[in-house]
Amino acid sequence: MQPLDWLKYIPYYCLIGGLNLLWAVAEATPTDRSKMGGGLKFLNLKGWHPSNKQNQKKIWIAEQKAKNKEQSEKDAAREVHKDNELMRFQQVAASKGDTDAARRMDTQKVNFLYQPPPGLKKVDEKRADEEDDDDEAVRAFRQKIEKKTKGSASFQRPLEKYVGRRPNEPVTISDQVERFPMLKDAPVEGEYTSNIKVNFQPVGMRLRNVRCARCQVWGHQSGDRECEMRDQNPNDAFRQTIEDPMSYINQGRKNDLSLKKTALPLEMARDTGDYEMIPTDDDDSDPERKFLASLSTKEKKALLKKLKKESKEYTQEAQA
Numbered sequence: 001m002q003p004l005d006w007l008k009y010i011p012y013y014c015l016i017g018g019l020n021l022l023w024a025v026a027e028a029t030p031t032d033r034s035k036m037g038g039g040l041k042f043l044n045l046k047g048w049h050p051s052n053k054q055n056q057k058k059i060w061i062a063e064q065k066a067k068n069k070e071q072s073e074k075d076a077a078r079e080v081h082k083d084n085e086l087m088r089f090q091q092v093a094a095s096k097g098d099t100d101a102a103r104r105m106d107t108q109k110v111n112f113l114y115q116p117p118p119g120l121k122k123v124d125e126k127r128a129d130e131e132d133d134d135d136e137a138v139r140a141f142r143q144k145i146e147k148k149t150k151g152s153a154s155f156q157r158p159l160e161k162y163v164g165r166r167p168n169e170p171v172t173i174s175d176q177v178e179r180f181p182m183l184k185d186a187p188v189e190g191e192y193t194s195n196i197k198v199n200f201q202p203v204g205m206r207l208r209n210v211r212c213a214r215c216q217v218w219g220h221q222s223g224d225r226e227c228e229m230r231d232q233n234p235n236d237a238f239r240q241t242i243e244d245p246m247s248y249i250n251q252g253r254k255n256d257l258s259l260k261k262t263a264l265p266l267e268m269a270r271d272t273g274d275y276e277m278i279p280t281d282d283d284d285s286d287p288e289r290k291f292l293a294s295l296s297t298k299e300k301k302a303l304l305k306k307l308k309k310e311s312k313e314y315t316q317e318a319q320a
Contacts, residue, residue, distance in 0.1 A: 065190055171197055171209055179218035180207055244297055245304050 044051040087108070093101035173194055177183050183200055200207055213222040214229040223230060241247050295303065 061189060068191060173198055176200065176207075176209075179209070179211075183207075240297060243301075245300050246292060 043049050046052065047054070049055065087105075090101045090105050090108075094105055173183075173188065176198070180200075182202065182205075186200055186202075188198065208219050208221075210221050211218050212220055212224070212227055212229075214232070214234060215227055217227075220226050292300065
């Protein structure tokens with residue numbers, strides 16, 4: 001016998017040891033099994049074990065599909081039975097000379113042309129019939145309750161409005177399609193996914209259920225790199241109107257306000273005794289206004305600062 005010939009007997013030893021272990025577990029009492037410390041509990045992590053989460057999910061999906069199929073078959077059988085009963089009653093009435101029943105039988109032969117496709121949901125007319133039978137008080141009370149529940153359902157906190165969703169409500173597929181149009185024809189497992197949250201993972205894309213406060217686009221937040229308005233401040237326009245000196249002049253003209261002599265620039269204050277300022281009717285022909293309109297905000301600030309400085313020097317010279 002060679003030194004390494006015993007290696008070929010290792011599989012047999014393992015098989016015998018495994019059989020002995022299974023025999024010991026089968027003969028052990030519940031008290032003995034409790035002392036094992038959960039020795040075989042790791043088996044529920046295996047892919048073939050019935051208590052695995054993935055297997056439980058597959059079983060639940062199969063049960064839901066079978067339940068929906070059975071319900072649809074029952075509904076179809078009920079519709080067929082109802083149509084057959086109606087057809088039989090009409091045939092009996094037509095055989096007794098009822099012209100209306102004969103006319104309805106003739107029109108029923110072409111009713112399939114006006115029926116909706118099998119995949120289209122039928123309109124529920126039962127609620128409309130019930131509303132027609134109600135009086136004014138009941139109808140007004142129902143509308144009040146619906147309006148109240150609708151208002152409470154649409155209420156959102158400021159933080160929830162900022163992030164664009166409510167964490168306590170699941171985001172359905174229709175909501176995700178409205179936010180991300182590329183998910184319109186995304187494949188799903190079944191109809192039961194229409195009322196639960198489904199995490200889509202398209203290739204090369206990352207979907208985030210957040211809304212930007214600047215560009216109002218779903219998928220990123222304010223300040224992210226993919227935002228087109230990342231470098232734009234929404235308060236720039238308001239700040240520019242405040243800091244622009246021409247805004248004060250335009251506001252004064254709207255309110256029919258006139259400038260005092262002490263507020264006039266130096267060049268205009270010297271000539272106030274000899275000349276009278278009369279505003280022109282055509283503002284577009286004023287070269288000074290065109291010149292001021294062509295200046296930037298920074299240049300307007302510098303010009304205003306220079307005029308104030310010269311006016312201050314002129315006042316000091318006059319007082320001296």
